Amino acid sequence: MRIQKGNVLNTSIPTCRNCPNLSCLIQYCDQEAKAFAGENKINYLIPKDQYVFQEGSLVLGAYFIFKGKAKVVSNNLQNRQQTVRLAGDGHILGHMTLDKEFYPIGAVAMEDTKVCFLENKLFFQLISNNPKFAYQVIRFYSKELRKSELRNRSFSQMKTFEKIVFAFLYICSSFGYTEKEKILIDFSRAEIAAIAGTNPEQVSRSISLLKEKGYLESDGQKIIITDMPKLKELLSPYLSWEILE
Amino acid sequence: MRIQKGNVLNTSIPTCRNCPNLSCLIQYCDQEAKAFAGENKINYLIPKDQYVFQEGSLVLGAYFIFKGKAKVVSNNLQNRQQTVRLAGDGHILGHMTLDKEFYPIGAVAMEDTKVCFLENKLFFQLISNNPKFAYQVIRFYSKELRKSELRNRSFSQMKTFEKIVFAFLYICSSFGYTEKEKILIDFSRAEIAAIAGTNPEQVSRSISLLKEKGYLESDGQKIIITDMPKLKELLSPYLSWEILE
DNA sequence: CGCGTCCTTGAACCGCGTCAAGCCAGGTGG
DNA sequence: CCACCTGGCTTGACGCGGTTCAAGGACGCG
Numbered sequence: 001m002r003i004q005k006g007n008v009l010n011t012s013i014p015t016c017r018n019c020p021n022l023s024c025l026i027q028y029c030d031q032e033a034k035a036f037a038g039e040n041k042i043n044y045l046i047p048k049d050q051y052v053f054q055e056g057s058l059v060l061g062a063y064f065i066f067k068g069k070a071k072v073v074s075n076n077l078q079n080r081q082q083t084v085r086l087a088g089d090g091h092i093l094g095h096m097t098l099d100k101e102f103y104p105i106g107a108v109a110m111e112d113t114k115v116c117f118l119e120n121k122l123f124f125q126l127i128s129n130n131p132k133f134a135y136q137v138i139r140f141y142s143k144e145l146r147k148s149e150l151r152n153r154s155f156s157q158m159k160t161f162e163k164i165v166f167a168f169l170y171i172c173s174s175f176g177y178t179e180k181e182k183i184l185i186d187f188s189r190a191e192i193a194a195i196a197g198t199n200p201e202q203v204s205r206s207i208s209l210l211k212e213k214g215y216l217e218s219d220g221q222k223i224i225i226t227d228m229p230k231l232k233e234l235l236s237p238y239l240s241w242e243i244l245e
Numbered sequence: 246m247r248i249q250k251g252n253v254l255n256t257s258i259p260t261c262r263n264c265p266n267l268s269c270l271i272q273y274c275d276q277e278a279k280a281f282a283g284e285n286k287i288n289y290l291i292p293k294d295q296y297v298f299q300e301g302s303l304v305l306g307a308y309f310i311f312k313g314k315a316k317v318v319s320n321n322l323q324n325r326q327q328t329v330r331l332a333g334d335g336h337i338l339g340h341m342t343l344d345k346e347f348y349p350i351g352a353v354a355m356e357d358t359k360v361c362f363l364e365n366k367l368f369f370q371l372i373s374n375n376p377k378f379a380y381q382v383i384r385f386y387s388k389e390l391r392k393s394e395l396r397n398r399s400f401s402q403m404k405t406f407e408k409i410v411f412a413f414l415y416i417c418s419s420f421g422y423t424e425k426e427k428i429l430i431d432f433s434r435a436e437i438a439a440i441a442g443t444n445p446e447q448v449s450r451s452i453s454l455l456k457e458k459g460y461l462e463s464d465g466q467k468i469i470i471t472d473m474p475k476l477k478e479l480l481s482p483y484l485s486w487e488i489l490e
Numbered sequence: 491c492g493c494g495t496c497c498t499t500g501a502a503c504c505g506c507g508t509c510a511a512g513c514c515a516g517g518t519g520g
Numbered sequence: 521c522c523a524c525c526t527g528g529c530t531t532g533a534c535g536c537g538g539t540t541c542a543a544g545g546a547c548g549c550g
Contacts, residue, residue, distance in 0.1 A: 074398040076483045082401055084394040105394060127380055131373035138372070138379070141386035148393040149329040149350060153319040156327055156400060156442025160506060189529065197401025199507065204530055220515075221528075238321045405538060434497065444539065449498055465547075466496075 042117045046070075046109040052093055055106035061119040063093040068113025069175060073194070074105045083194040085148070086174035092140055154238050160198050164206040165234050167196040168225065183225040287362045291315075291354040297338055300351035306364040308338040313358025314420060318439070319350045328439045330393070331419035337385055399483050405443050409451040410479050412441035413470065428470040 043066075046052050052063055052070055065087055072085040072093065084105060087093055093107045093115070118126065127134040154166055171192075172183055185192075189200035189207075196203065207223065210216050215231050217224045225231060288311075291297050297308055297315055310332055317330040317338065329350065332338055338352045338360070363371065372379040399411055413430060416437075422428045430437075434445035434452075441448065452468065455461050460476050462469045470476060 072394065074395070076398070076402055080402055082398040084397045105391070105398075124376075124380055127383070128376035131369075131376070131379065134372050134376065134379035134383070135369055138382055138386065141383065141390055145386055145390045145393060146350070148390060148397060149317065150319070152329045152393060152397055152400065153321070153327040153350075155397065157321060157325055200529080201508080201531085202506070208530075218529095445497080446499085446540085447538070453498075463497095 042119070042122070044115050044117060046113045046115055048109055048111050048113075050109055052107040052109060052113070052115060057106075061094065061117055061123055063107070064116040064118065065089060065091050065093065066114040066116060068115070069110040070107050070113055070115075071110055072105055072107050081194055082197060083191070085144070086171065086195070088175045092137070092144075154235075155197060158235075158238065160196070160202050161206050161209070162235060162238070163196040163198060164192065164203055165210075165231060166238075167192055168223070169232065169235070170195065172225070172228075183228065185223040185225065186221065187223075188221055287364070287367070289360050289362060291358045291360060293354055293356050293358075295354055297352040297354060297358070297360060302351075306339065306362055306368055308352070309361045309363065310334060310336050310338065311359040311361060313360070314355040315352050315358055315360075316355055317350055317352050326439055327442060328436070330389070331416060331440070333420045337382070337389075399480075400442060403480075403483065405441070405447050406451050406454070407480060407483070408441040408443060409437065409448055410455075410476060411483075412437055413468070414477065414480070415440065417470070417473075422473075428473065430468040430470065431466065432468075433466055 046068070055073075055075060067089055070087045070091075070093060071083045072087065073081055073083050075081050087107070127137070151166075151170070155163060158166060168185060171185055171187065189203045192203045193200045207216070207218055210231075211218055215225070215227050215234075217226060291313070300318075300320060312334055315332045315336075315338060316328045317332065318326055318328050320326050332352070372382070396411075396415070400408060403411060416430055416432065417428055434448045437448045438445045452461070452463055455476075456463055460470070460472050460479075462471060
């Protein structure tokens with residue numbers, strides 16, 4: 001198995017103004033590193049539904065998402081796929097290491113996605129020259145770990161219905177939303193099920209129930225959340241919501 | 246609610262030879278930082294069963310475990326406690342941040358545990374002056390996140406029996422073991438249940454079943470794993486085991 | 491010796507995963 | 521332009537597994 005890459009972009013690392021998370025990281029990189037990155041063509045465009053990297057491939061560095069959406073997925077031998085994390089603009093995919101290690105997970109682009117691949121050596125160089133960059137990376141991982149731990153807890157205690165509600169909120173928080181406007185989720189039932197850790201039928205049932213009670217509307221596979229605060233309230237026994245933001 | 250601390254130790258940061266993970270981290274700290282840490286008495290001894298920090302307390306920095314065991318726990322409002330992570334020698338507890346944030350989780354010492362508290366400012370100072378230290382911290386978080394993601398996936402697909410087997414292996418991998426010798430797990434049924442995300446009854450049933458099939462022995466609450474490889478095999482459909490080590 | 495705590499085992503209810511059938515929308519070809 | 525087909529959404533029915541409740545036993549402690 002090998003890392004599957006999209007088209008190489010000939011740009012240097014952009015400042016990425018419309019992507020606060022990443023620009024926050026990148027602005028701390030010194031000129032030298034930026035030039036190196038540009039020369040070495042480390043920016044890629046991954047088309048929708050293609051792998052950023054595949055399960056079982058060799059770890060060579062970390063991927064930063066400039067613009068786009070990706071899901072971190074994991075198959076087991078029974079061919080069931082589980083989505084373990086969602087990543088949007090400015091997030092980090094993959095895990096850097098000094099040793100040769102293998103990924104137990106893969107990442108798939110959910111839309112055309114611009115990523116920047118930082119090979120281990122370059123990554124270390126960036127950290128060494130840019131302590132603020134290092135600090136931002138640590139904060140990112142620290143936050144993601146916290147989110148992941150929370151998901152762990154929630155999933156082991158929630159009933160299926162609640163897991164599905166959680167999946168909706170997780171999607172919203174991963175890709176951003178504003179409290180006021182209506183939120184559109186355009187995921188297939190199967191995709192939602194893979195996040196919630198259940199099956200499409202249960203997702204469908206839960207949506208019907210939520211629709212009935214006026215929490216959301218649906219049109220084909222599209223879901224429109226009309227009352228976000230009430231939806232959050234359903235999970236109030238489990239969560240303090242600030243932390244997902 | 247306030248941070249509950251144990252006795253303050255008057256030592257400076259030790260090199261901690263018997264604790265490879267942490268010594269690996271700490272050896273990269275410069276003398277100045279070590280002196281500062283020593284002066285500011287940032288080392289604490291947390292007695293067994295006391296909180297290192299409590300759910301809902303303010304985030305002020307990160308805790309490094311020198312020697313001991315701790316569990317990261319999380320209560321929901323129905324008073325069910327879930328253990329989301331185990332941490333042994335050299336591991337990091339808590340999550341650093343620039344802003345004022347709240348922990349959604351707490352940490353409890355599982356035995357008398359020596360920890361070192363790095364307040365945010367000091368932590369940043371360490372990172373700035375010690376790029377290798379920063380890199381090690383990033384590696385640690387990256388690895389923990391990977392483990393957590395894997396746990397996420399596994400738990401959403403495994404049956405209860407398998408989750409309990411997983412809990413045993415998770416305990417072993419967190420606190421270290423050698424493949425050859427017999428491994429003693431001295432946890433109450435309820436504690437194991439909190440890790441596996443189920444109830445003590447199921448833990449008890451699973452243990453009986455495993456005992457019957459010769460995977461382990463038990464004596465009161467003590468569990469002795471006699472055949473680790475066979476135990477791992479039970480979960481082979483889910484896991485590539487290297488990554489937990 | 492009595493009490494409390496934890497482990498163990500049994501029994502009953504019910505949530506949910508699975509299977510199956512019906513429905514609707516979009517795409518294709520005659 | 522319509523007939524057909526395919527794939528995803530929806531809903532119902534069934535059966536298994538697990539949570540919960542309850543009772544009995546082992547052990548330590550006062």
